[in-house]
Amino acid sequence: xxxxxxxxxxxxxxxxxxxxxxxxxxxxxxxQHGDAVLDIIGDERVVVTQEDNDRIRRKTxxxxxxxxxxxxxxxxxxxxxxxxxxxxxxxxxxxLVDNQYSVAVTMNNIAQLAWQPFSTYLIVRVxxxxxxxxxxxxxxxxxxxxxxxxxGLDVIRIGLKINSDKIASWxxxxxxxxxxxxxxxxxVYWRIDSDIAHARFLSPEDKAKAIERLRANxxxxxxxxxxxxxxxxxxxxxxxxxxxxxxxxxxxxxTVTTSFGPTLIKNMGYDKFITALLNMPFGALQFLxxxxxxxxxxxxxxxxxxxxxxxxxxxxxxxxxxxxxxxPVVNQKVSLAGYYLMAFLFGxxxxxxxxxxxxxxxxxKNGAILAAYNAFNATxxxxxxxxxxxxxxxxxxxxxxxxxxxxxxxxxxIGLCMGLIFILNKQRERQRVAVGKPAxxxxxxxxxxxxxxxxxxxxxxxxxxxMTDFRNNEFVYLx
Numbered sequence: 001x002x003x004x005x006x007x008x009x010x011x012x013x014x015x016x017x018x019x020x021x022x023x024x025x026x027x028x029x030x031x032q033h034g035d036a037v038l039d040i041i042g043d044e045r046v047v048v049t050q051e052d053n054d055r056i057r058r059k060t061x062x063x064x065x066x067x068x069x070x071x072x073x074x075x076x077x078x079x080x081x082x083x084x085x086x087x088x089x090x091x092x093x094x095x096l097v098d099n100q101y102s103v104a105v106t107m108n109n110i111a112q113l114a115w116q117p118f119s120t121y122l123i124v125r126v127x128x129x130x131x132x133x134x135x136x137x138x139x140x141x142x143x144x145x146x147x148x149x150x151x152g153l154d155v156i157r158i159g160l161k162i163n164s165d166k167i168a169s170w171x172x173x174x175x176x177x178x179x180x181x182x183x184x185x186x187x188v189y190w191r192i193d194s195d196i197a198h199a200r201f202l203s204p205e206d207k208a209k210a211i212e213r214l215r216a217n218x219x220x221x222x223x224x225x226x227x228x229x230x231x232x233x234x235x236x237x238x239x240x241x242x243x244x245x246x247x248x249x250x251x252x253x254x255t256v257t258t259s260f261g262p263t264l265i266k267n268m269g270y271d272k273f274i275t276a277l278l279n280m281p282f283g284a285l286q287f288l289x290x291x292x293x294x295x296x297x298x299x300x301x302x303x304x305x306x307x308x309x310x311x312x313x314x315x316x317x318x319x320x321x322x323x324x325x326x327x328p329v330v331n332q333k334v335s336l337a338g339y340y341l342m343a344f345l346f347g348x349x350x351x352x353x354x355x356x357x358x359x360x361x362x363x364x365k366n367g368a369i370l371a372a373y374n375a376f377n378a379t380x381x382x383x384x385x386x387x388x389x390x391x392x393x394x395x396x397x398x399x400x401x402x403x404x405x406x407x408x409x410x411x412x413x414i415g416l417c418m419g420l421i422f423i424l425n426k427q428r429e430r431q432r433v434a435v436g437k438p439a440x441x442x443x444x445x446x447x448x449x450x451x452x453x454x455x456x457x458x459x460x461x462x463x464x465x466x467m468t469d470f471r472n473n474e475f476v477y478l479x
Contacts (some may be wrong), residue, residue, distance in 0.1 A: 013383030034225050044217035056210050058200070060147045067191050071136070075252060076286070076346075079258035081177050084279075085146075085170035087262040087272045093168055102385040105259045108142075113378040124226045124364050127194035144178025147171035165199045175387040212217050225466075230364035233468050239424075240369065242417045243356040244376035245309075250412035251347045251380035253314065257342050258281070260388050260396070264321075264339060267394030268332050278336065285343035293379045304418040304479050305353035310347040311410055311431060317341025318404040325395040346406075359421065362468035421477040430471040 065285075082090075091101050122131055147167070172396035176471045193199040196210045199401055234240050261282065266275040289310065295464040296306045320338030353373065360369045429439040 011066060011074060016171045019049060033150055037303065046208050046212045048212050052209050052326050053213060054207075056206055056213065058199055059206070060199075060210070063199075064192065067188055071132070071183065071188065072101075073428070074136075074177075074184060076258075077177055078139065078181070079255070080283075081143070081173050083257075083262045084276065086259075087174055087266055087275050088169040090170040097390065099386065099389045101390065102259075102388055105255065105385040106382040107254075109378040109381040113375055113382070115369045116375040116378075119374065120368045121226060122230070123367035123370060127198075129189060129192050129194045129198075132192060133185040136188060140178045140181025140183075140185065142178070143181055144175050148179070159166040170444055184269045225364070227362070227364040229332060230362045231368050233362075233470055234365050234368045234372065237470070238420055239356075239417070240372055242413060244372055245370070245413045246352050246410060246417070248380035248383075249377040249406050249413065250345060250352065251377045252406050253318075253342065253345050254349075254386040254401065256388065256403055257339075257345070257383040259385050260399075261339065261342075263393075264337070264396065267396075268330060268335050272328070273357070282340055282343050285340055286346040289344050289347040290350055293351050297351055297354065302479055303351055304311075304414050304421075307348055307351045308411055309357070309367060310344050310351070310408060311414070313341045313344040313402070314461040315407045315411070317344070318400065318407060322397070322404055325397055330395070353440050355417075355478065360469055361475055362473055363466050365468050378440040393427075418479055419479055424477050428473055428477075435473065437473070 086101060090096075096104065148171075160353055193201070196202070196207055199207060199210070202210055262279050264277050265278050266294055267274065272277060276300055293306065296309075300306060317338040317340070318339070322338075324334040324338060353370075355374060356369055357366060361365050384403070386401045388396050392398055432441065433439050469477070
């Protein structure tokens, strides 16, 4: 059996690269994280039943997912406070004219874009339990410092403090939201775990089973080694730019709603208090949309078609909003209904991130793709507000028209992504056939590592290695 397996490996087109990968995996045994994973797996047979699978997933969701949901909520809240602050006098108190408010909105995203090369490195090198609280503390501090601004908002958005001699309504919003974020940092450090090997909520037996559960997604186990080869592969991977384009388009529109949404409602003829009330259903729709999008992708096992389905109401809503604002007298009901339909775009981020991560393997490549995603995200968030100039108020027709075009382009990008994934899956099928493996492979997540190795021609042998999706011929891309 061993000789047959070696023959299969010897027939692989890039045998020298495979050997190098195996050497790198063995070298990881001397590293702390590698030692932890290898010690957990050990040499004993690991059996994962469906009951084990469900139990470990529930434990992980309870411990990790609840924290991540709260952090994501704070992130959304951070994007919303600028819009609410503007309704409650931020621009007036700071004497912002023309596109100065738009520039202030974009400065945070410019800083985020500049930070991405460092973020790529830190995501791989620094444990999540340390990195996430540090980010939260810095982000919350900058948010609270926004309240101290009487001029120079663009500087504060990057994190410096300017003195102020009064507390206005918009300042109180920044203080409260920033303080909540700062206080969240130690809670995250207390509750979060960096990886399976260091998961305090799992027993040693469950850690081994949890690692075995990773075999199905073929994305490998964690390592703290930063591999430049993964970064280079990311640079010539067309998926990087297609997923990045989706992130840019989506967050172009998201920033418009978070930074200018309340202003758009106010300009329909409502006062600031009614504006705040009318924006509450939009927040509720965001929550429901995110939950519905997550359920739909799980239910139908598809990412692209679900994403397209959720972006269609956004396109319809923008068309309604644009049409209503072109009329001599704005129809408030049509405008408000169109604005509410834009809430569907917030179901897109979880789908894009999960779609992108599911189609990327290799620890460094996964960290780099997330950094690239954030860079495209920041770029969209920079461009979006700049197209909404105060000279175009109260209807902002040029900005609405541009946003409408962006979401039409996004639907086209989704189609291109699915076409590329079809081509990549066909390539992997040909690679598997060339080395004696079946063209169509089955899910091996419920098999032991010994059963998986050699199963249908060695399928499962690459699952726990730190291999990229381009290098792993067993990788199956998801639509």
